[in-house]
Amino acid sequence: xxxxxxxxxxxxxxxxxxxxxxxxxxLTLNTGDFMTVIGSNGxxxxxxxxxxxxxxxxxFGIIEIAGKDVTRMPEYKRSQMIGRVFQDPMAGTAPSMTxxxxxxxxxxxxxxxxxxxxxxxxxxxxxx
Numbered sequence: 001x002x003x004x005x006x007x008x009x010x011x012x013x014x015x016x017x018x019x020x021x022x023x024x025x026x027l028t029l030n031t032g033d034f035m036t037v038i039g040s041n042g043x044x045x046x047x048x049x050x051x052x053x054x055x056x057x058x059x060f061g062i063i064e065i066a067g068k069d070v071t072r073m074p075e076y077k078r079s080q081m082i083g084r085v086f087q088d089p090m091a092g093t094a095p096s097m098t099x100x101x102x103x104x105x106x107x108x109x110x111x112x113x114x115x116x117x118x119x120x121x122x123x124x125x126x127x128x
Contacts, residue, residue: 002029002052007061009047021047025061054078 004027011019021044029035037045050056052063054075063071065081083106094102 001031001064001066002027003062003064004028004048004052005062005064007048007051007058007063009044009051009056009059013059022051022058049084053082053084 007025009022
């Protein structure tokens with residue numbers, strides 16, 4: 001479950017370039033819900049998703065994932081609870097790695113890591 005309560009985000013506050021990106025946004029998504037976010041450039045779509053992921057912090061409000069307040073939790077810790085697919089195919093991937101290697105790295109999230117071959121026989125069977 002994802003819950004956003006009274007999220008606000010203002011960029012360049014109290015300057016001539018001030019931009020209110022999000023103003024008291026509320027959202028509740030339950031397990032199994034599907035949502036599409038549509039809006040014009042500058043509407044706040046990416047800002048909202050970046051706040052959910054932890055890449056940005058809200059100026060005010062609360063973000064909960066699975067009933068846990070993650071508002072001030074860093075992005076790397078939230079990544080254990082959520083996944084992201086970026087519009088830019090070069091974002092969120094290692095461009096010098098193959099698709100198979102990128103998938104194997106994502107598959108090993110939340111598992112103990114060590115220096116070893118990126119794609120072993122087990123991973124190769126998962127991502128043929």
